[in-house]
Amino acid sequence: MKHITTVALCTLWPLATAALAAQTATSAPHDTADTKADPAPLPAGFKLTGFAAGSYAYSGRSVGDTAIVGRLYDRFQNRFMLNALAVVLDKPYDPAKFSAGFHSELLLGQDATLIKSGGFDLGAEADLPHLYVTLNVPTASGNGLQFKVGRIPTLLGLEVIETYANPNWSEGNQFIFVENFTALGVSVETKFNNSVDAQFRVINGWDQVSDNNTHKSLMGRVGIYPDPLTSIGIVGFWGPEEVGNNKANRYGVEGLLWRKLGQAAVWVQADYGTEQANAALPEPARDATWWALGGWVTYDFSSSLGLALRGDYVNDENGARTSLSPVGPSGFPANTGQKFGSGTATLNIRAWPNALVRPEVRYDRSTLAAFDGKNDQVTLALGVAYLY
Numbered sequence: 001m002k003h004i005t006t007v008a009l010c011t012l013w014p015l016a017t018a019a020l021a022a023q024t025a026t027s028a029p030h031d032t033a034d035t036k037a038d039p040a041p042l043p044a045g046f047k048l049t050g051f052a053a054g055s056y057a058y059s060g061r062s063v064g065d066t067a068i069v070g071r072l073y074d075r076f077q078n079r080f081m082l083n084a085l086a087v088v089l090d091k092p093y094d095p096a097k098f099s100a101g102f103h104s105e106l107l108l109g110q111d112a113t114l115i116k117s118g119g120f121d122l123g124a125e126a127d128l129p130h131l132y133v134t135l136n137v138p139t140a141s142g143n144g145l146q147f148k149v150g151r152i153p154t155l156l157g158l159e160v161i162e163t164y165a166n167p168n169w170s171e172g173n174q175f176i177f178v179e180n181f182t183a184l185g186v187s188v189e190t191k192f193n194n195s196v197d198a199q200f201r202v203i204n205g206w207d208q209v210s211d212n213n214t215h216k217s218l219m220g221r222v223g224i225y226p227d228p229l230t231s232i233g234i235v236g237f238w239g240p241e242e243v244g245n246n247k248a249n250r251y252g253v254e255g256l257l258w259r260k261l262g263q264a265a266v267w268v269q270a271d272y273g274t275e276q277a278n279a280a281l282p283e284p285a286r287d288a289t290w291w292a293l294g295g296w297v298t299y300d301f302s303s304s305l306g307l308a309l310r311g312d313y314v315n316d317e318n319g320a321r322t323s324l325s326p327v328g329p330s331g332f333p334a335n336t337g338q339k340f341g342s343g344t345a346t347l348n349i350r351a352w353p354n355a356l357v358r359p360e361v362r363y364d365r366s367t368l369a370a371f372d373g374k375n376d377q378v379t380l381a382l383g384v385a386y387l388y
Contacts, residue, residue: 119210
């Protein structure tokens with residue numbers, strides 16, 4: 001799942017965010033006419049946070065916009081990139097009583113291009129990936145029943161849009177090719193007790209603000225927590241996702257396991273999906289199927305240094321996820337099926353306050369000659385993020 005709340009609790013890599021403080025003048029005013037008031041503070045209960053991220057990456061086999069690594073396909077052209085500048089405004093709700101809150105995020109930079117949804121456009125490198133209101137109804141458990149309305153992050157996958165919260169700097173192939181990023185709709189969520197929680201959603205479709213057909217899609221998740229060191233998430237999805245087609249459903253399931261082992265943590269994510277035959281598929285007369293498996297291992301050597309390892313494998317049996325990417329050119333050649341995967345090692349350096357420095361090496365391989373006429377590619381990268 002790309003469920004931000006769960007990832008924020010599980011991943012070892014988010015830094016503690018710092019509240020914005022009002023700035024005072026460093027010298028006395030000449031007279032009262034020159035006096036400037038401090039900026040007005042945020043209303044009580046509101047939180048303003050965000051992050052900025054940039055990077056440099058090198059791969060000798062990147063050609064134009066066809067590199068198959070990271071969040072953005074033009075990211076590996078051997079140059080410096082401004083990946084993201086995010087401004088996040090929150091108003092938390094109180095689960096113990098009838099209350100309301102909201103969450104909004106403005107994303108600027110290269111990463112916004114990838115996660116754009118159909119039917120909404122703020123420009124080439126800008127998006128509102130999250131913009132929703134939460135209404136809480138108190139329950140006997142004290143955890144409340146939450147109704148979320150608006151543009152909400154997906155329930156699929158470990159990795160999230162907010163890159164600093166991921167184990168590695170680049171996202172894996174599961175994030176790019178077998179999951180959606182966001183959805184517009186209604187979500188009903190609750191935590192039954194310390195061992196079980198659940199979410200159920202009715203949405204316009206995968207990465208659709210304006211629905212591209214007249215039927216809705218469904219997505220649900222059950223979280224199971226056997227003990228404080230273990231979590232299991234099971235996600236299912238169903239619904240038509242192609243333009244003007246209400247009959248060709250996309251459906252599937254995902255499982256995500258997390259286990260803490262001393263200074264280390266392990267995640268295993270498995271995905272399976274099917275889309276019924278339709279004109280948008282590479283093989284229109286056949287149902288398309290895909291499956292994927294990914295694993296992460298992280299280890300903290302100290303409070304300022306950690307290592308993250310990731311391996312992933314995707315079998316896109318009919319080319320549905322890579323020949324016709326829902327977010328534009330996938331970088332892969334048109335195909336009716338391929339197998340591909342990657343291995344990634346990332347150092348997470350937290351020596352500077354509020355900053356995360358991430359040198360990374362990544363190896364990608366495909367059964368297609370997708371990397372400048374070759375089957376594989378090595379990428380070296382350095383990412384830097386600052387949280388405020």
